[in-house]
Amino acid sequence: MQSHLCKLLNIQYPIFQGAMAWVADADLASAVSNAGGLGIVGTGHDTPEIVAEKIADIKAKTTKPFGVNIMLLNPHVQEVVDVVCQSGVKVVTTGAGSPGKYMDKFKAAGIIVIPVVASVALARRMENDGADAIIVEGMEAGGHIGKSTTMALLPQVVDAVSVPVIAAGGIGDGRGMAAAYMLGASGIQVGTRFVVAKESNAHANFKQAILKAKDIDTVITGQLTGHPVRVLRNKLTREYLQAEKEETSKESPDFERLENMARGALRRAVVEGDKIRGSMMAGQIAGLISKEQTCHDIIQDYMRECSETIQKQIEYWSK
Incomplete structure (x- = not known):
């Protein structure tokens, strides 16, 4: 080939x-x-x-x-x-x-x-x-x-x-x-x-999260800020999506609030193995x-x- x-x-x-x-x-x-x-x-x-x-x-x-x-x-x-x-x-x-x-x-x-x-x-x-x-x-x-x-x-x-x-x-x-x-x-x-x-x-925790993922286990965050990111679901994504919903309803969304929630989250997932508050970036094929x-x-x-x-x-x- x-x-x-x-x-x-x-x-x-x-x-x-x-x-x-x-x-x-x-x-x-x-x-x-x-x-x-x-x-x-x-x-x-x-x-x-x-x-x-x-x-x-x-x-x-x-x-x-x-x-x-x-x-x-x-x-x-x-x-x-x-x-x-x-x-x-x-x-x-x-x-x-x-x-x-x-x-x-x-x-x-x-x-x-x-x-x-x-x-x-x-x-x-x-x-x-x-x-x-x-x-x-x-x-x-x-x-x-x-x-x-x-x-x-x-x-x-x-x-x-x-x-x-x-x-x-x-x-x-x-x-x-x-x-x-x-x-x-x-x-x-x-x-x-x-x-x-x-x-x-x-980190092994990040790897295991991918290996255990199912077809519906990824979500998209950051759509309100114009920087959408696909990640595995966890406590951070639930809190972030709720915050996005709250900010969407405001005349002047607090983008800094959202940025602070996401700051350093990828490193926490990849390097520190934080499956709760880390941003575990993974594609929809994780279930495969x-x-x-x-x-x-x-x-x-x-x-x-x-x-x-x-x-x-x-x-x-x-x-």
Whole structure:
């Protein structure tokens, strides 16, 4: 199943690991890259010094291709871009905006740029700005999300751009991967399933919450503030949703109240293992995940199940 995307990135399998804050460190990303996928180091709001340390860390753990995710709302984004361009990184994914103003610098450094988008209009803009590929993320995903579903948005973006498109959000196994291929994707990005990988440093409590999750165990918070986030249900989400309801009824909502409730919640979940007041970001496919595996086994499962699913459909329709 070698694709143009695999040749572009020099990877064995068309599977990206999502740049999940506090989760996508060098240990996880290098394990994914060593298993043949594209591991991605998340940088969030890191300072340029921390980003340089993270890049050095993953370089010490893999000789395979890897990517670095740059959050464009990072107050240090200009300095982070400079560090990445000077470090020899070959692939950059971006979130929270357009990397257009940095595209010339990326290209001069020989970097492949792959933005994450949640709409057709933004996908077109990214291609016009010089993106080499596009990650389409639907609202089934964990963490910050848009308004469209992956399966509805994906074929529309595929029709709108000429660069490879990577599907993200709601792809929990090889069957979902096969569906993404049928809709025109060149690859997939996986988040939640890699959170519970054996090489993931996410707290055991967070992993267990995902492994025990059912199909209806995620909710969306932050819709009032305009920054919706999909997370697993817990005491924090119940209190937050109640607060959102109360603030919605006011003429002047107290956004600071909501921000204070969410501040530091992701770290509490991922690092401290707080299942009560932590923000356990996870996708709707959490109910599909029932075991902790190595990154190698996860990728192999995706590829095997995808191939088997496609083959079964070919046999069915050829009867």
